[in-house]
Amino acid sequence: MPELIPTPLLGAFDLLGVAVFALSGALVAAREKQTFVTMAFFALVTGVGGGTVRDLLIGIPAFWARDPWIAPVCLIVALLVWFTPTRWWERKVLDYTDAVGLTAYAVLGTAKAIAYGIAPVPAVLMGVITGTVGGVIRDVIAGRPSILMRPEMYVTAAFVSASGCAIGLYFDWPRVPVWIGATAAGLALRWAAIRWSLVLPPYSRNQ
Template sequence: MLEPVAILTPVVDILDLLGVALFALTGALLAAKERQTFVTMAFFALVTGVGGGTIRDLLIDAPVFWVADAWVAAICLGTAVIAWFTPTKWWDGKFLDYADGLGLTAYAVLGAAKAMTYGIPPVPAAMMGIITGCVGGIIRDVVAGRPSIIMRPELYVTAAALSASICVAGMMANLPNVITWSVATTAGFLLRGVAIRYNWALPSYREGKAGIADSE
């Protein structure tokens, strides 16, 4: 089992704060587009920024990361302040989608790497990466009362799964962590970026396909 302190490196710290900031921005901007109060905007920023990491830490029996680190909540609130004082048109277009995609893959890598250092087996560790990357956005969408990304066929969870899997594979192969984390984040973000640009999506389920007989 790797020592938990092994994860506390500058690269992972940067990935952690980057993921928090980008996810917090998506939450704050969603509240802004809904013309909510600053309190609601700050809440959305916080719950989106820390939601996935909180669930991960509870599942792997680790201290909840943002409770012990004063910077995390401060970054979420600071992001909400930025969103409050900037017009939403600044963030129009695909910027929000790409920001969310970068946060998704950076967080997936962080979650998988942290799970590995806590002795979680490879497959569950990859799942922890997916949870870290996706759950904050899911909570954001559910609280906002809009269809969650998980209910659409976009390559979203798939991008998180790619990043988390590469991270786990690289760490199992004892490759340099900086290379592993960089490649994993880049690969997932490229997949998510291409999916956004070209509207790539997974095929949806159809009755009668994949060997399942029609009910007719």
């Protein structure tokens, strides 16, 4: 079975995605006035949730169980939030940084799925899962409405990055430019959606 060849860029994508999503999970716990144990749990579950589901679908051990850095990164992020006031983390700032993790993780998930022999279309879906499921798990546990239930261009941005990655790898284009370009494309869409409140049209057909 093929392995995803590790590179510094993919390693950075991995830690970046984990850290950003761990931050969003820890902040949810902070706003709910939870204990540090709960905050660390939220950081870990949100940080690794999407990648864990992806690895289970591929049929391989969860990535964070073999990487010595993932759990410590989540714990460090939880400590950072615990010792800083929530006003430091403005909602828009978190949204913009979350977009970076979302798109980088979507590219990483797609590249990993393709490396394990997954066809391009399912690989794109695994990329979307990698980028979004951690946040869904966080919201479900916290009892909050998931971002999936709002018409924001969130999953769409992950899909753009994942699709760009799959297309580039399918045509055997240079990997690093493909990864960077795919991430940038989804990131530009997500940031534009945040900046100008762009949304997808909701279903409105009468029954």
